[in-house]
Amino acid sequence: MQVQLLRSLAATALLAVGEAAALQKVNYGAFTQTATYSVANQLGFFTAYGLNVSYLQVPNSTYGYAQLLNGGYDIMTGTIDNAVNLRFNSNSNLTVTGQLDQAPELAIASIANITSIPDLKGLSLMVDSPVSGYAYILRKVLSLYGLYLENGDYTFQVVGATPLRYADLVAGQLPSGSAVYATILTYPYTSEASVVAEAQRPNILARVSDFIQPLTSSAFTARNEALTNGTQRALIRTFMAAMYSANQFLADPAQANCSIAAIARQANVTAVAAASAYKSAIDPLTGETSSPGGNFTVSRQGVLNVIDVRSQFGGFTQVPDGFNFAEAILPGAGKLIDYSVRDEALNATVQYCPTSC
Numbered sequence: 324m325q326v327q328l329l330r331s332l333a334a335t336a337l338l339a340v341g342e343a344a345a346l347q348k349v350n351y352g353a354f355t356q357t358a359t360y361s362v363a364n365q366l367g368f369f370t371a372y373g374l375n376v377s378y379l380q381v382p383n384s385t386y387g388y389a390q391l392l393n394g395g396y397d398i399m400t401g402t403i404d405n406a407v408n409l410r411f412n413s414n415s416n417l418t419v420t421g422q423l424d425q426a427p428e429l430a431i432a433s434i435a436n437i438t439s440i441p442d443l444k445g446l447s448l449m450v451d452s453p454v455s456g457y458a459y460i461l462r463k464v465l466s467l468y469g470l471y472l473e474n475g476d477y478t479f480q481v482v483g484a485t486p487l488r489y490a491d492l493v494a495g496q497l498p499s500g501s502a503v504y505a506t507i508l509t510y511p512y513t514s515e516a517s518v519v520a521e522a523q524r525p526n527i528l529a530r531v532s533d534f535i536q537p538l539t540s541s542a543f544t545a546r547n548e549a550l551t552n553g554t555q556r557a558l559i560r561t562f563m564a565a566m567y568s569a570n571q572f573l574a575d576p577a578q579a580n581c582s583i584a585a586i587a588r589q590a591n592v593t594a595v596a597a598a599s600a601y602k603s604a605i606d607p608l609t610g611e612t613s614s615p616g617g618n619f620t621v622s623r624q625g626v627l628n629v630i631d632v633r634s635q636f637g638g639f640t641q642v643p644d645g646f647n648f649a650e651a652i653l654p655g656a657g658k659l660i661d662y663s664v665r666d667e668a669l670n671a672t673v674q675y676c677p678t679s680c
């Protein structure tokens with residue numbers, strides 16, 4: 324791949340074009356191939372930062388966070404609800420190093436012959452885990468239509484992460500042959516769903532942003548041990564710097580066509596689906612460019628809403644009485660949210676212009 328790299332003063336660790344040096348390996352766990360990742364990967368940002376990033380698809384949250392904690396992933400992006408749950412309920416040693424998005428195109432989608440939320444009564448709905456953030460969000464929206472899991476108005480089918488649930492929704496069944504009816508979809512699957520052939524095209528029954536707003540979703544998450552190891556911390560810093568540069572490129576309206584092409588190539592979707600996904604990725608309320616300051620800062624209200632929804636459905640059973648959530652979400656060293664590596668990453672960016680898209 325041809326890359327043009329303008330060396331900046333702050334980028335002494337970077338390689339100039341032509342210098343033969345091995346790229347550093349990064350094991351990156353993620354639930355979906357976000358627009359920022361698509362731009363970074365397709366347009367050469369990772370290579371420009373000296374990284375060889377292996378995208379490791381998270382099959383389900385339980386497995387994904389176990390991998391993060393045992394060092395199988397150097398860094399991951401996952402919904403912040405998982406980090407909130409693992410930190411506050413289980414004292415897990417993981418830290419959110421920045422917010423990536425506020426749940427672009429998060430929606431409740433069903434098979435073609437179901438056309439409204441009340442139609443879901445009596446059916447089984449696909450989830451990643453019954454105690455994951457998206458399951459609580461599903462419960463929240465359905466509760467506003469008078470449907471409650473705890474009353475037996477519907478049940479859950481535990482299937483796995485969004486790519487698996489999307490494939491099953493479009494197929495109308497699980498690999499085992501059991502019927503499926505509805506699930507929660509996120510970027511870019513809601514857009515992909517919109518261009519599926521009509522007979523199989525999922526219906527969007529509700530957009531979550533019409534009910535909960537703002538909602539912090541994908542967040543950069545690392546294990547504490549990696550952040551205190553100089554080598555591993557440097558790798559995380561460089562990865563976040565590359566993602567930040569890609570995120571700024573994504574946010575630039577002058578680069579829209581190039582970003583759309585990167586999304587189309589990464590997700591292997593049509594130009595129409597990619598243009599729709601791009602629109603959701605730059606949505607000022609939900610997109611990947613919506614973090615306060617555009618610099619991966621976590622929306623305080625967005626994380627408070629995550630806590631609120633989880634609380635409503637008894638999702639903090641291991642949290643001691645009197646726990647101070649407001650204090651626990653303040654950023655700081657050793658806390659749930661720690662921006663120190665993000666701050667270093669912002670200082671470690673270089674000017675990089677993709678030569679082609």
Ligand SMILES: *[C@@H]1O[C@H](CO)[C@@H](O)[C@H](O)[C@H]1NC(C)=O
Nearest residue numbers: 345346348370374375376377
């Ligand atoms: C990245 O690493 C993989 C092995 O994980 C290797 O096959 C590939 O050639 C490497 N890419 C570059 C550009 O070095």
Ligand SMILES: *[C@@H]1O[C@H](CO)[C@@H](O)[C@H](O)[C@H]1NC(C)=O
Nearest residue numbers: 382383384385386481482483
């Ligand atoms: C999660 O993924 C792992 C690894 O693929 C798998 O072994 C496990 O059965 C999955 N768990 C669920 C609940 O699907």
Ligand SMILES: *[C@@H]1O[C@H](CO)[C@@H](O)[C@H](O)[C@H]1NC(C)=O
Nearest residue numbers: 392409413414415416417547
């Ligand atoms: C997290 O780290 C602390 C301090 O090292 C330790 O006491 C605690 O047991 C760890 N938590 C878990 C869940 O392993």
Ligand SMILES: *[C@@H]1O[C@H](CO)[C@@H](O)[C@H](O)[C@H]1NC(C)=O
Nearest residue numbers: 434435436437438442502504
């Ligand atoms: C939709 O189709 C499924 C499977 O054929 C069926 O079980 C379900 O009752 C139908 N739902 C509606 C609302 O027609």
Ligand SMILES: *[C@@H]1O[C@H](CO)[C@@H](O)[C@H](O)[C@H]1NC(C)=O
Nearest residue numbers: 548549551552553554555556
């Ligand atoms: C820090 O991380 C590097 C790379 O993973 C590892 O080789 C080294 O042993 C770690 N150092 C400590 C003190 O754990």
Ligand SMILES: *[C@@H]1O[C@H](CO)[C@@H](O)[C@H](O)[C@H]1NC(C)=O
Nearest residue numbers: 576577578579580581583594
């Ligand atoms: C993007 O592409 C469309 C046609 O596909 C073109 O009309 C438009 O001018 C392009 N925008 C930019 C900023 O290049």
Ligand SMILES: *[C@@H]1O[C@H](CO)[C@@H](O)[C@H](O)[C@H]1NC(C)=O
Nearest residue numbers: 515587588589590591592593
């Ligand atoms: C991309 O999608 C097309 C059409 O759905 C399919 O034929 C092709 O195999 C896919 N390519 C990859 C690399 O997944």
Ligand SMILES: *[C@@H]1O[C@H](CO)[C@@H](O)[C@H](O)[C@H]1NC(C)=O
Nearest residue numbers: 615616617618620665666669
């Ligand atoms: C990031 O943006 C926030 C919100 O605008 C701002 O307060 C903060 O200073 C910025 N941080 C950095 C490191 O640029």
Ligand SMILES: *[C@@H]1O[C@H](CO)[C@@H](O)[C@H](O)[C@H]1NC(C)=O
Nearest residue numbers: 663664665666667668669670
């Ligand atoms: C970032 O760079 C500025 C200017 O050189 C410096 O004042 C600041 O301490 C640096 N911040 C971090 C976190 O490295």
